[in-house]
Amino acid sequence: MTVQALHDHLATGLTHVCQCWAIKRRDGVVLGFTDHDRALAFDGITFVAESGMTARALSNTTGLSVDNTEAVGVLTADAVTEADITAGRYDQAEVTVWLVCWDDVSARKVKFRGTMGEITRNGGQFQVDLRGLAEALNQPQGRSYLKTCSAVLGDRSCGINTKTDAAYVAEVTVDRDTDGQTFDLATLVPFNAEWFKDGFLEVLTGVAKGLSATIKADELNGPRREILLWQPLGLPIAVGDELRLVAGCDKRAQTCREKFTNLANFQGFPHIPGDDWLMAVPRSGDANDGGSLQ
Known part of the structure; x- marks a missing residue:
């Protein structure tokens, strides 16, 4: 891929460019589309023309701001189907958009890379929000102090292998x-x-x-x-x-200890006082020896 070749072509003022975009679903299926009038191919992907799908103008920003755009299209049996959308096959699918010189596909440049967001359907058409890579940074960070575990069973902080461990x-x-x-x-x-x-x-x-x-x-x-x-x-x-x-996990410390033998990796705080602790006050009939009021 030669980005400089694309820049040189654009500098001539008489351009032969189009957009190509690839969708990689979580099940590994890759679909390619282009707004050119014939199919193009590169990186092992065939980008289909006349697919009834178009990408709208990209919104590119500098720094860590989120780049977002959207794509619209017609539900067709041989491309994006309503059944696949309903089944969730396109949820969080990876999307890459190129600007390509259609008579020399080696001259191209990635314009957008991200994932699919919300998909809406109406009258045989669909519209999907495309979310840039910086979208992942727009998530709450830090731990929550709860009695239950904040880890997801099988993730790095949990440590349980839910792919191959025959016990789970x-x-x-x-x-x-x-x-x-x-x-x-x-x-x-x-x-x-x-x-x-x-x-x-x-x-x-x-x-x-x-x-x-x-x-x-x-x-x-x-x-x-x-x-x-x-x-x-x-x-x-x-x-x-x-x-x-x-196997399922209800995120309780007892389950982590008895079902998964994994209490050392428990990410909750099972002994944190409840809300009623805030209302606890000394009483004349208690020992009042300086210890906990609970």
């Missing part, structure tokens, strides 16, 4: 029909009831591959196990599809 992860094949919200599965010995409550269900194969949802309830029913999600998956689940279940 189970893979199972769907062997009965499901509506995408309630799953009647094999018992999955030796996991107790509610072991996966507050955890995640991830789809490994099938048309819904890559989707995940939070588990609301996990109950044993004889030789079977019933998993209930907070909301149904956006795409159908068929018999034979593979699922991964990840």
Whole structure:
């Protein structure tokens, strides 16, 4: 890629440039689009023309200010579909936008890099907010002093490996029909009831591959196990599809100690006084020896 070649081309005053943008979903699928009248290809991506999708003007700022823009398009069966949007496949998808010399794609420059934000749909069209890399800096920082743990199960501060540790992860094949919200599965010995409550269900194969949802309830029913999600998956689940279940954590110190044997990494403050401590005052009938009033 030669940025200088693009600058030299722009300096001529007679330009042959267009925009190309790539969307990389969390399931690894990459889609390319361009506002040129024919398809272009570079970096192993084919940027489709006449896709019904356009990117609006970019708002670029200096320093650490957030760069934001938006893209609009038509829902089409061979590109961005309503089913995929509803299923959440485009949530937090990575977006890269280039300015490209269409008769020499090696002369190009990245104009924008970020992620997809809110997606709205209306009348067969969609509009999506694109959020720049500096958006991540626009997040509250610091710890909250709460009795419950502030870590997310499996992150660096937690330390539990939820990808490969067999004590907290189970893979199972769907062997009965499901509506995408309630799953009647094999018992999955030796996991107790509610072991996966507050955890995640991830789809490994099938048309819904890559989707995940939070588990609301996990109950044993004889030789079977019933998993209930907070909301149904956006795409159908068929018999034979593979699922991964990840153990749940209610963020209590007792759970961290007894279920995960991980109290050393507990990120909460289980002994912090409650709000009623603020109302505590000395009383004449108490010992009043200078110790805690609780």
